[in-house]
Amino acid sequence: MAARTTALQENFGLEVHDIDLARIDDATFGTIRDLWQRDPLLLFRRQSLTENELLHFSRRFGKLDINIGGNVPNERHPELLFISNLASQNGTALGGLSNDELVWHTDQIYREQPASGSIFMGVEMPEGAGATSFCNMAMAYDRLPASLKQQVDGKRAVCKYGAQNPLSTFMRAQTEKTFRRGTRSEAAEKDVDDRTPSVTHDMVLENRANGQRALYLSPNHTTEIIGLSEPEGRTLIDGLLAHALQDAFIYTHAWRNGDIVMWDNARLLHRRDAFDADLPRLAKRTTIYMQPEYFAIPA
Numbered sequence: 121m122a123a124r125t126t127a128l129q130e131n132f133g134l135e136v137h138d139i140d141l142a143r144i145d146d147a148t149f150g151t152i153r154d155l156w157q158r159d160p161l162l163l164f165r166r167q168s169l170t171e172n173e174l175l176h177f178s179r180r181f182g183k184l185d186i187n188i189g190g191n192v193p194n195e196r197h198p199e200l201l202f203i204s205n206l207a208s209q210n211g212t213a214l215g216g217l218s219n220d221e222l223v224w225h226t227d228q229i230y231r232e233q234p235a236s237g238s239i240f241m242g243v244e245m246p247e248g249a250g251a252t253s254f255c256n257m258a259m260a261y262d263r264l265p266a267s268l269k270q271q272v273d274g275k276r277a278v279c280k281y282g283a284q285n286p287l288s289t290f291m292r293a294q295t296e297k298t299f300r301r302g303t304r305s306e307a308a309e310k311d312v313d314d315r316t317p318s319v320t321h322d323m324v325l326e327n328r329a330n331g332q333r334a335l336y337l338s339p340n341h342t343t344e345i346i347g348l349s350e351p352e353g354r355t356l357i358d359g360l361l362a363h364a365l366q367d368a369f370i371y372t373h374a375w376r377n378g379d380i381v382m383w384d385n386a387r388l389l390h391r392r393d394a395f396d397a398d399l400p401r402l403a404k405r406t407t408i409y410m411q412p413e414y415f416a417i418p419a
Contacts, residue, residue, distance in 0.1 A: 123151050132256045133161040133371045141380060142173040149180055157330065157414055160387035161254055161371065164380040169241060171197055171404065178239050178406035185228075185235035185407040203240070203403040222392040224255065224365065226385045227407070229338045230281035232319045234418050236385040237408030244402040245375035249395035253372040258334035258387045260364035261324065268363060271356055275323045277337055278344035281316035287350070288339045288357045320346065325386050327416040334387040335360060336418055364389070386416045 124137040134155060139148060141164055156162055169177065175197060178184055184199035228234035261269070277287075323345070325336045339361060345353035373381060383390065395401070410417060 123148075123155065125155065128161070128163060128373075129371055131368055131371065132159055132259060133163065133254070134159050135163045135165065139164060141167055141177050142169050144177070153181065153414060156382055156384065157327070160256060160258060160384040162382040163373070164382075165376065166378045167241065167380045168378060169380070171200055174239070174241055174404060174406060175199060178408055181237055181408045182411045183235075183409045185409065187407075199406060201405045201407065203405055204401060222390075224339050224361075224389045224391045225341065226257075226336070226338045226389050228385065229279045229321060229336070229418065230283075230316055230319060230341050232419070233409070234385065235407045235409045236418055237410045237415070238383050238385060238405060239408070240381045240383070240403055240405045242375045242377060242379040242381075242403050244400055245377055245379065246395060246399035246401055247376075248374070249399055250393055250401055251372050251374050252381075252390060252392045253370055254383060255364055255389040256369045256371075256387065257336065257364060257389060258332055260360075260366075260369045261333050261335045263369075264335075264360075264363060268356075268359055272323050272335065272360060275348075275356075276320045276346045277323050277342045278318050278320050278346065279338065279341045280318045280343050281341065282313070283341055283343050285343060286340050287342050287344065287354050288361055289354060318343070321418050325416040325418055327414075328412070329414055332387075332416070334416065335364060336386060337361075338389070384410070384415065386410070386418050 123139065126135045126137065127133065128135055136152065136155065139152070144152070152162070175184070178199075186198045187201050227238065228236065264272070321336060323336055324333055326333045337357065337360065339357075342357060344350070345356060348356065373379075
């Protein structure tokens with residue numbers, strides 16, 4: 121079936137109209153998957169899915185990840201992650217990430233087999249606050265200067281959760297914003313390190329279904345480029361980020377209640393603005409091990 125879509129802006133991102141994600145047949149799902157394969161960011165407005173409906177829709181794309189990080193898994197649905205600054209009556213946080221700024225990153229690059237698909241449903245989203253920006257790393261790769269493209273093609277990078285010394289100058293200037301969340305002691309930090317050893321990934325991913333290629337790196341997680349000295353690696357990372365983080369490759373989303381945004385971490389970086397802690401915010405998210413016959417898989 122054909123779907124009515126509107127470009128979110130000239131560079132990338134599609135708003136998909138007239139579809140209730142709680143009630144789609146196989147043909148409609150195939151259309152959505154085709155759209156997501158072509159564009160790394162899809163938006164559906166005015167959605168009202170139950171948790172079971174969100175999980176059912178997400179599972180059609182692949183196996184779902186179960187959160188094992190700093191946020192306590194949802195007891196009813198361990199594959200569902202709450203993103204919230206709210207707390208229960210006893211003071212227990214309902215979700216993770218609070219209201220602080222989140223710097224540019226791509227999720228799970230520090231894992232050997234990242235779950236790269238994200239489906240994010242905004243339930244209570246404060247108006248004019250907590251905007252999320254996305255950087256299109258496929259478009260950035262397509263428009264790389266020939267010299268940078270030659271340097272990065274075939275390279276592999278070492279990535280680490282909570283990296284103390286990220287390779288990029290950009291992140292070294294923001295060391296207080298690394299992703300070592302919720303650790304309160306040296307023992308706790310050692311436990312995180314032991315559970316998340318360094319991994320390596322190709323710095324350019326290719327979707328074997330359509331040949332699309334994308335840069336794959338994360339400013340706060342990439343610690344080394346194999347085959348390059350530290351200064352050489354830093355020069356390459358800084359050059360890639362300076363090129364990628366241009367306005368031409370960035371879309372910033374102002375959230376509304378009922379928004380569902382689907383994004384592909386194998387093709388996008390993202391970040392979130394900080395917002396006033398007194399503003400209630402609640403979203404529910406699933407994370408998907410995408411099917412390699414349709415999407416680029418970082419593994």
